[in-house]
Amino acid sequence: MPIKYNVIERGQPGVTGGGTKKWYAIVANDGELTVDDLTKQIEKFSALSEADIRGVIIALENVIQDNLANGKIIRLDKLGSFYPSLSSNGAATAEEFDSTLIKSAKVNYRPGKRISNVLKTATFKKV
Incomplete structure (x- = not known):
């Protein structure tokens, strides 16, 4: 498609x-796809029940949140990686810098090779 x-x-x-x-x-x-939609699609490729799949997705979300908040990189093999990054104001010297200069933190996502490669072969249709 x-x-x-x-x-x-x-x-x-x-x-x-x-x-x-x-x-x-x-x-x-x-x-867009919701967790319900993903659960139904994953169920077709798995022996797991809908409740098991939903439980794993919710648990994965919780584990990712906790670890990103602790500055960890989350590598999900072929799915890709989630990692935290910061935006801050500058200071004249390293000694003058403190956490009050940090403006925000955000989550970055770097797709795995299989996900990146699928878009290299994508086709397009003007609507």
Whole structure:
């Protein structure tokens, strides 16, 4: 199934008034999957019950949250990795830096090779 897309007109970044505008592709999301949807699909490939699958997904979410909050990288083999990152203001010296300069923390995701590779062979359809 192809990835559906639309086109939008955008100006040049950093140019007052947008500069020369061009048309670019953006993904036209084709719905979303909930834990219920994932559970039903996983059930087809597994001998586990719906309750077992749901329990594992919820437990995985909890374990990932706890470990990210402790600064750990979560490697899920072929699925990819989740890791924390920070955004902060700068200090003139390392000694002057303290945690009050940290603005925010966020979660980054780096897909595994199989997930990255599937998008290399994707097809596209304009909607």
